[in-house]
Amino acid sequence: MEVPTTRRSRPGLRDWLVDIGLFLLAVLYGVLMSDARLQAGHLPEPAWLFDLDQIVGALGCAALWLRRRWPVGLAVALVVVSTFAELVAGAMLVALFTVAVHRPPRTTLAVYTLSVLAALGYVLIRPEPGESPALLWVLGVAVQGAAVGWGLVIHHRRQLVLSLRDRAARAETEARLRAEQAQHRTREAIAREMHDVLGHRLSLLSVHAGALEYHPHAPAEDVASAAAVIRKCAHQALQDLREVIGVLRAPVGELPQPTLADLPRLLGEAERAGTGVELRDDLDDAAPPEGTGRTAYRVVQEALTNVRKHAPGAAVSVRLAGMPGRELTVEVENGPPPAPPTPDTSPGQGLVGLAERAALAGGRLEHGTTATGGWRLAARLPWPV
Template sequence: MDTSTAPGRRWRRGARDWVVDLAMFLLAVGFGLMEAMDLSGPRHAVQAPETGPELPVWLSATEQLVALAGCTALWWRRRWPVELAVVLVVLSALSSLVAGAMLIALFSVAVHRPPKVSLTVFALSVPAAYVNVLIWPDPVVSMLVFLIMGVTLQAAATCWGLTVHHRRRLVESLRDRAVHAETEARLRAERAQHQVRESIAREIHDVLGHRLSMLSVHAGALEYRPDASPEEIARSAGVIRESAHQALQDLREVIGVLRAPVGELPQPTIADLPQLVAEVDDVAGRVELVREYTGTVPERVGRTAYRAVQEALTNVRKHAPGADTRVRVAGGPGEGLTLEVRNGPAASPDTPVAVTGTGQGLVGLAERVSLASGRLEHGPTGAGGWCLSVWLPWPHERDASGSPGDRRGPRR
């Protein structure tokens, strides 16, 4: 249905509509004049007694006034296309002078209404054409030929209107599709921005959280042990200074990436685990690294494993200061990479906790592991410590190049 002719919708005729409506009005009037001239010729000269007496003057004048009214009504064909077409079809059965207005009305119905409605009105016009042929027979052309000519004109007007109708629907569909595509593109861009922001937030949490937790542990140790020897105080102050310097460097890198038009955050790999463990070792407890894997770990798997160990060690310093920790990394291609970070209880029950966690670190780590198609398990141990275990898929080298291989997880 054409929204411009919907009931209750105020429609204003534009300049193009005025020109089209005037052309349609003049065309209908011209068609009626041609029919009037034809009626004054051979068709109207049929002699009695076959066709009876000629029409009275008043009846002929009435027919012309009705035809003029039908042509004038075309100015409102957009507002009431179906009603006007039905009235003109009925009148066309009695008078040939409204045939032009009737054809234009059929065209308007086909343009502004669904095909089912326009075809129904066209079906009504066929018997009207037959009645008109019976009332006004042509002495030269046979009734069948004259009927076929009339129905052909009506079908042509309807088909033309249907073509315009479908073309308009196609244009509207393409316009809606373009708007929909633009909306989808905007949503994809917003989603990509949101994912980038989440990635940057995770990196900031992982990198700065690790550095700042070391600062907190050493500052807490100095506060907890004011009687420490000058060597221990100097050592802790050096660690605090170095950790603060590294935190500032990491922060500068993150801000630099945010300011750059194109770039990525610096990403560690599993080869950086020894350096990570060396930084944490002997800060508030001993950290042991056990590596039992063979082969070259894929970059994405190694990056996820590094972040998992980093988050686990940060939590150890937060919640179990001074606890001994064991980091074990094992696996191989096709078997998967398994890492386990297990720590004992805090060195002393009276040791102050560095900071109070919110649990967001484990939530972000679980999301990171899930994106890598891995599994994360964590929980307390029987000895009063904590254990974090992660399994990550590590396909065969031929799998990474596209060849089939064993992509199953570790055997249980």
């Protein structure tokens, strides 16, 4: 995978230092080669060719200031000129290095191949007296390969750094998404707990407060008894609310949660509120896992709450059945209400939350009307061995 080079409109201090350093290296290469020719006295024929070499070499070095804007075009031009000009070799090496750093390896290979052909053309056009053309060509190819190899090392290092930065950014994004999902799941858990717990307690309060409202001239003992029940239910609702809010401060597993063993207490509260409940327990003293039992408890709790809201006074039957290795079945069925429900009993989200609970436990929820005009709610939950 090729990583594009980041382009900056204004070079920084480091870029300027690199540009100056490479420019000086190219100039130094040309000066040293020119001085070596003068010291050895091996000037090319005709004499004006050496002057042309120096001019072309100076122009090539000056052109290096354009290497960041047109790296490939400049490299190709200098490679072509190096076929007959000797002193432009330093600028040509810098151009090859620049292409290797800033362009994909495929482009670098194409420009390097062209430079190899240009080196072959140079040793054929301008052979050195007493030197083997093959040896000079191999030496030129090696020097050009070193420049290109150095540039490729820097290119791949930058590619690796960009890849690591991209991975770090993706990892940070994924971590943020996981945190948001965890927060969303926590909010859903809090919403389910508040609906199940507070809905049950507030429905009890509504029943007893309604009794006081419809019987304002009841005996003082009955009024005091109902007021005591209301106070107790309100106190218990506050306690349950504190436990639910604790989800924000502690894992759910650390909070006190009801289990199937708490079901008799729940049914007792319903009977004291005026809801007749019949329990049929076919579990044969077998205890389901804690999580499965808690889900079964919530199913019965939500069913009783709905009965008080939508079918006040209706008789309720609760049946528990199942065994390890099969499934736990919880069925709650109520008959038709003796009187129509009050107008403010609009449907809520309890069944939706119960379906989510059952699905999270690996089970399923069933509900619907019965032949007698009542309502049936059943949950089937896995019960591992």
